[in-house]
Amino acid sequence: MSPSGEVLLLCDQDPGRPGDLRWGTIGGEVDAGETHQQAAVRELFEEIGLRVGPERLTAAFHRDEREFSYDGRLYLGDSTFFGLALPRDVEVSFEHLEEAEVGNVFEARWWTPEEVRADGRLVAPDLPEIMTLAIAAVAQHERNHA
Template sequence: MNPEDSDHVFREWQQDADGVWNRRAARTIAVATDGTPSGHGGGRGAADAEVLLLRGVDVQDPSHTWWFTPGGGIDEGESARAAAVRELFEESGLRVGLDDLVGPVAVRSASFPYFGRPCRQDEVFYYVPITGHNDVHTGGWTAVERASVTELRWWRLCDLAGTSETVYPPALPELVRVLVTDGWDGTRLTIS
């Protein structure tokens, strides 16, 4: 895909009067555990938990990379929960049901450059415990994802918490630790 094909890249975005492109998005915090996927604690210890992340790359500056959770835009008429399930499958091959998602556990509004344009994305995050360790694949990636994402892999939480690499959202390691250790308490956090 040609990164300059802005009509294709931004087909699901809306441009505000201020020139910023925006969309609503749903993301998953997929965590491999040894317990049952209840979202209420138990199972693998927090240090051994593994979080599924993708490595993004700035198509304008390939030296600028970061890690982020699976997810993407919410289609017209689609619920945030359904979008999270769809995006997780498209980006990783993992199949989960709507009832497997816990939350939403967090929300955030993020501003960032994307394919050379200023963007704002309002995101809702769901926690999804994955029993055992599951193989993932990139066969469902779109042309846009193939141009802007270079890797998909499981991160051990202890490694994620100690990395010098950029991770979005920055609060992710602590949020995962709490979810794995204590479960979700029903509070939807606003994170940056």
């Protein structure tokens, strides 16, 4: 989250549906032996090239399960969300994407919940609400660690 209350989202596509672009959070699966927090730190590096310590993350503020399809296969996702305060001018790099993500992740952009709702290209219909929870979690984390 930026100091002005925006959330950094990624624009990607499902390789099974080329050209169907959608905005979503940074994240991915938990590898064997990892905690959700360790996976979040790893995914930040893989997806935007950012190295941070786990202490910079908020406590988990949201969890959900949902079915989704990717590259023609159906999955049951179990998502745990963390927040992270970032400067708006943070340098983003796609150099460390996993092989399956190369060519399917296109852009990182700062959004308010209202802006992304108006855009309508959401990876999940409740993305704006999750963003609002992230903003509150980061604000609380910053107050607790000031």
